[in-house]
Amino acid sequence: MNHAKWMAALCLTAGMAQAQDLDGASAGDLLEQAQAEGRVIVYSFTSRIARVEAAFEAAYPGIDMQGVDISSTEQIARLKAEARAGVTNADVVYISDVPVVLGELLETGVLENYVPPRVEDLLEENQKQPLLAQRLSTKVLMYAEDVYPDGAPVDTLWDLTRPEWRGRVVMVDPLQRGDYLDLMTEIVLRSDEMAATYEREFGEPIDLGDAANAGEKFIADLFANDLILVGSTDDVNSAIGKIGQTNPPIGFTSYSDRRDNEDEGWSLQVANAVQPAPGIVFPAVLALVKGSKNPAAARLAIDFMMGDDSDTGGEAFRPFYVAGDYATRSDIAPHPDAVPLDAFTAWRISPVETARIRAEVGDLILTLQ
Known part of the structure; x- marks a missing residue:
């Protein structure tokens, strides 16, 4: 082996050893190196990262957290482009759209998993692998509770x-936002349930026509019924939840957006009794960007975002301790205003299964628009 190759191998081995040492380190052990690094950059699919940033910097003076609020779809595109260019800008990603993330970012080596030792025993296995799930989020059918006080219409x-x-x-265009495409994909994956619900509702077996299954038939019928596609979840929330309407639409959005009802003048409520399910539950995950410039601060940030050791996760988890978001840690108490997770009827997605047919469902939707 020539000298250059020997040095490269030595650096690689040293880097792997350092990562292993950091992976097993406590937050206290990470702190000195993290403070020397001085900052951590987090790509986040939620604007709530601004509140996390303030709490992190209060807890760890001298470490500048820079939260970049960009959608999961944009994160995926940016991270792939940066990887192709040999550039590492972010240290941590906070992202949904896991079916795409697994294939396009984790398996290709753009991201790597990290589970803080402090919380490892508090998570189910599928919440630690292949990526760390910080909470469960939703895309579900919602309605205006002020107009329909007795339940969904x-x-x-x-x-x-x-x-x-x-x-x-109303819903966000599934071809523009991955979590809405995951919702449509889950409906196809649950075609047997959709067919059974159809027969109970209409008293006869479903006629699929040209559709391959009941899920595809539902999607085609929904689009044929003049489904309204908008650009953002806030657009959905305002359309369906604005107080004072007389004949409001209903639509698919995030259950946790009920947290903004008072501030925004909405009356959003989840249609939890709708059959066969009101929508989906999916993980929001945290991961390291491979080759992070601030590896200790990156791990400290992920440890912090998993919440402290209190019943509610403390200041670190406060932005996510709302009705409609579900902590993955077993020791964080359920939010008192939320439908309990074991009574929440939304489907839990399997990212691997979703990834298998997601592109086909996207192609179907493209033909319907």
């Missing part, structure tokens, strides 16, 4: 295809 997803809901169902 529909009792099955198939009701959304009826004439009375023509042009009155």
